[in-house]
Amino acid sequence: MEPVTNASILVVDDEVGIRELIARWLVAGGYDVRTAASADEALGRVRADAPAVAVCDIRMPGRDGLWLAQHIRQDAPETAVIMATGVQDIGSAVTSLRQGVIDYLTKPFGRDRLRDSVLRGIEWHRAARDSRRWREALEEEVEARRQRLGAALAALTIDCDQALDGLLTAVTLSDRDLYLHAYRVAALASSVGRAMQLGGEDMAALERAALLHDVGKLAMPEAVLRKPAPLTAEEQQLVRRHPQIGADLLAGVPYLKPAAALVRVAQERPDGLGYPHGARAATLPIGARIIAVADAFDAMTRPRVFRDAITPRDALLELERCAGTQFDPAVVDAFKTVVQRQ
Numbered sequence: 001m002e003p004v005t006n007a008s009i010l011v012v013d014d015e016v017g018i019r020e021l022i023a024r025w026l027v028a029g030g031y032d033v034r035t036a037a038s039a040d041e042a043l044g045r046v047r048a049d050a051p052a053v054a055v056c057d058i059r060m061p062g063r064d065g066l067w068l069a070q071h072i073r074q075d076a077p078e079t080a081v082i083m084a085t086g087v088q089d090i091g092s093a094v095t096s097l098r099q100g101v102i103d104y105l106t107k108p109f110g111r112d113r114l115r116d117s118v119l120r121g122i123e124w125h126r127a128a129r130d131s132r133r134w135r136e137a138l139e140e141e142v143e144a145r146r147q148r149l150g151a152a153l154a155a156l157t158i159d160c161d162q163a164l165d166g167l168l169t170a171v172t173l174s175d176r177d178l179y180l181h182a183y184r185v186a187a188l189a190s191s192v193g194r195a196m197q198l199g200g201e202d203m204a205a206l207e208r209a210a211l212l213h214d215v216g217k218l219a220m221p222e223a224v225l226r227k228p229a230p231l232t233a234e235e236q237q238l239v240r241r242h243p244q245i246g247a248d249l250l251a252g253v254p255y256l257k258p259a260a261a262l263v264r265v266a267q268e269r270p271d272g273l274g275y276p277h278g279a280r281a282a283t284l285p286i287g288a289r290i291i292a293v294a295d296a297f298d299a300m301t302r303p304r305v306f307r308d309a310i311t312p313r314d315a316l317l318e319l320e321r322c323a324g325t326q327f328d329p330a331v332v333d334a335f336k337t338v339v340q341r342q
Contacts, residue, residue, distance in 0.1 A: 054082070
């Protein structure tokens with residue numbers, strides 16, 4: 001095995017001869033190798049200093065390798081786990097692959113098979129480590145942007161709609177499209193609110209919330225919002241925090257507190273598959289349900305980085321298709337009436 005890395009490898013096997021042979025092969029390959037004779041000893045070593053890769057025998061006295069693999073996943077999620085097994089344990093090894101183990105070695109195996117498996121484990125470990133660092137960088141950027149938004153809010157006295165426009169102008173200076181989107185959504189939402197005969201206080205909250213429904217997105221990293229490709233699951237999870245971030249910022253401003261309650265749930269859905277909390281229709285205020293439809297319509301009829309715009313007619317058909325799941329059917333009906341009059 002040619003020296004390729006000094007990555008740390010933990011070898012776990014209760015048979016001393018096998019354990020020492022694997023360790024010698026890995027040391028000859030340039031790896032930093034530690035060994036353990038039991039699952040408990042191995043887990044202690046992992047918790048003290050997590051290795052890049054753990055090569056674990058399945059059958060050991062006491063707790064077995066599957067137990068160890070499960071606990072490594074919990075305590076050291078960046079450690080790649082490779083199971084070593086006899087022919088009689090193939091079923092257990094295959095099961096382990098579905099539980100986060102990246103590979104399994106069938107005994108007896110040679111140097112080349114071990115080398116290939118360990119190299120795959122190191123690649124997996126590096127990808128997991130890089131993914132964590134990326135998440136941490138995104139989280140740091142979100143927090144920095146959130147603090148800047150909070151400072152902008154604190155610097156302004158917002159007690160009328162003119163001051164609200166000043167806030168929106170200030171925080172969207174670098175994103176004119178977001179400013180225009182806010183006013184288009186507010187105009188659509190206001191028309192639907194009147195068509196559905198909302199009262200004065202509800203209309204005021206609706207109009208302000210529609211203007212500010214995306215304010216939490218200003219805390220999202222540009223690399224995520226402008227990504228010219230589908231978001232990863234982790235990036236989607238990050239973006240799904242924006243309604244809560246926006247609502248928390250607005251809730252501290254008395255003039256905007258009623259609007260904040262709508263902003264918080266404007267991305268929820270009647271079927272409970274929305275975000276940030278998965279609330280269902282019965283708990284969603286009518287204003288939030290109106291904003292959801294107006295926002296979706298405007299988004300569909302405007303081009304995005306990763307897709308073209310669709311026609312208003314096609315957008316209305318999509319709203320109808322999703323009525324009862326993503327959107328409130330009564331709001332969709334009112335929205336259609338309003339748009340078709342324009």
